[in-house]
Amino acid sequence: MESEAIIWQSEWKRLKKKLHREKYKLTPQREATLQVLIENEKSHLSAEEVYLRVKEKAPDTGLATVYRTLDLLSELDILDKINFGDGVARYEIRQEGAKHFHHHLICLDCGEVNEIQEDLLMDVEEKVSTKYHFLIKDHRLIFHGICDSCQKQQK
Amino acid sequence: MESEAIIWQSEWKRLKKKLHREKYKLTPQREATLQVLIENEKSHLSAEEVYLRVKEKAPDTGLATVYRTLDLLSELDILDKINFGDGVARYEIRQEGAKHFHHHLICLDCGEVNEIQEDLLMDVEEKVSTKYHFLIKDHRLIFHGICDSCQKQQK
DNA sequence: CTGATTGCAAATATTTTGCAGGGCC
DNA sequence: GGCCCTGCAAAATATTTGCAATCAG
Numbered sequence: 624m625e626s627e628a629i630i631w632q633s634e635w636k637r638l639k640k641k642l643h644r645e646k647y648k649l650t651p652q653r654e655a656t657l658q659v660l661i662e663n664e665k666s667h668l669s670a671e672e673v674y675l676r677v678k679e680k681a682p683d684t685g686l687a688t689v690y691r692t693l694d695l696l697s698e699l700d701i702l703d704k705i706n707f708g709d710g711v712a713r714y715e716i717r718q719e720g721a722k723h724f725h726h727h728l729i730c731l732d733c734g735e736v737n738e739i740q741e742d743l744l745m746d747v748e749e750k751v752s753t754k755y756h757f758l759i760k761d762h763r764l765i766f767h768g769i770c771d772s773c774q775k776q777q778k
Numbered sequence: 779m780e781s782e783a784i785i786w787q788s789e790w791k792r793l794k795k796k797l798h799r800e801k802y803k804l805t806p807q808r809e810a811t812l813q814v815l816i817e818n819e820k821s822h823l824s825a826e827e828v829y830l831r832v833k834e835k836a837p838d839t840g841l842a843t844v845y846r847t848l849d850l851l852s853e854l855d856i857l858d859k860i861n862f863g864d865g866v867a868r869y870e871i872r873q874e875g876a877k878h879f880h881h882h883l884i885c886l887d888c889g890e891v892n893e894i895q896e897d898l899l900m901d902v903e904e905k906v907s908t909k910y911h912f913l914i915k916d917h918r919l920i921f922h923g924i925c926d927s928c929q930k931q932q933k
Numbered sequence: 934c935t936g937a938t939t940g941c942a943a944a945t946a947t948t949t950t951g952c953a954g955g956g957c958c
Numbered sequence: 959g960g961c962c963c964t965g966c967a968a969a970a971t972a973t974t975t976g977c978a979a980t981c982a983g
Contacts, residue, residue: 648957650963670948685965690948706863708918710973711947728912739910743902748921755894756926757883763863763920766903771911803937803982825973840940845973865948866972 634661634716638701645699655680656692660702660716667705667713667727667736707736707765724762730770732777737770789816789871793856800854810835811847815857815871822860822868822882822891862891862920879917885925887932892925 638657642649659668659676668676674689693714696702702714707729718725724744728737748759769777793812797804814823814831823831829844848869851857857869862884873880879899883892903914924932 648962650956652964671946683965687949687966688964691963694949704863706861708859708861708867710861710867712863712865728906728910731915737910737912739906743905747898747902750898751883751894751921752923755883755892756929757892757921758924758929759921760886760924761922763918763922765918766906766912766914767916767918768907769913769915774911774913801937805938805982807939826971838940842941842974843939846938 641699641701647695647699651681652677652684652688653692653695655684656689657696657701660696660714664716665738667707667715669711669713671711673714705763726764726766728766728768728770730773731767732769732773735770796854796856802850802854806836807832807839807843808847808850810839811844812851812856815851815869819871820893822862822870824866824868826866828869860918881919881921883921883923883925885928886922887924887928890925 635657638661639649642653647653655677656673658680659673663676666672670686670690670693673693674684674686677684677689693702693704697704697714700717703717705713705715705727707713707727724742725738725740726743728739729735730737744762744764748762751757752759790812793816794804797808802808810832811828813835814828818831821827825841825845825848828848829839829841832839832844848857848859852859852869855872858872860868860870860882862868862882879897880893880895881898883894884890885892899917899919903917906912907914
């Protein structure tokens with residue numbers, strides 16, 4: 624789809640600019656890592672998985688560098704580092720626009736992770752920050768349960 | 779406080795019964811682990827931290843056993859295993875009554891973890907399960923931000 | 934008694950760090 | 959040249975597993 628290519632390009636430019644602005648170099652390894660993350664926007668890749676895909680594009684890349692890059696990109700808020708509780712950190716490109724939150728539905732049956740894109744927590748955040756005087760910067764909301772298709776299969 | 783002792787005792791009995799019902803043996807190691815978890819209900823201990831406290835009560839306990847016990851107790855829904863994203867699993871006694879949820883406020887400054895006890899997500903869960911046909915079993919909600927006292931210090 | 938449970942040590946898994954070398958400005 | 963960045967190997971951290979010995983029921 625052409626429009627996807629365009630979106631992809633503008634996303635790409637935005638991120639390159641951001642790196643540049645922060646005085647970090649755009650090395651082939653970082654480029655490959657960013658590409659992988661953009662291409663797998665919905666996949667919640669682990670560091671190891673990112674590494675394997677990066678190696679396809681830039682075979683000499685070391686695992687340590689991938690870790691360092693993922694760290695760096697998280698620092699810059701280009702990535703979100705998430706932890707679903709399985710002991711592996713996962714990474715995904717942060718959506719543009721600070722308040723564009725999304726949440727995760729994890730199926731206890733098939734293990735699939737789905738995203739939902741609404742910000743459901745406006746009211747809740749309001750309540751929490753007033754009541755507990757807590758200045759909210761970010762939130763993580765994960766639902767564990769049974770996904771639609773697994774429910775159907777169980778019948 | 780006398781009432782605390784009574785609460786503690788009834789909690790203790792309930793858990794012993796649960797283990798027995800499921801045909802698991804109540805070994806000194808498991809007893810010590812449970813005690814530690816009850817005594818530190820609010821502390822979000824890591825496996826290592828549980829281990830250190832268990833050793834005070836039962837010095838010959840091995841770390842592997844603590845891991846195995848924590849796993850077992852999580853299986854039985856006696857504990858919740860939580861992951862705040864720092865690479866360490868943490869454990870806490872599950873409150874009696876399935877729907878007594880609580881959430882966590884993590885301060886990005888001092889690292890303190892506070893709990894809030896309301897169930898804020900009734901409406902949100904309603905929305906999600908209808909809209910995505912997702913059968914919710916549990917949820918995790920974590921807020922990252924700046925706690926009250928750190929906000930004051932920054933002024 | 935007998936299988937469940939344990940401690941210990943070794944194995945895994947994940948992530949971080951030290952360091953010497955390479956490349957960009 | 960100076961410094962950022964890299965790969966590699968080793969270290970650090972967190973957790974799991976194999977196995978012979980032990981213990982709870």
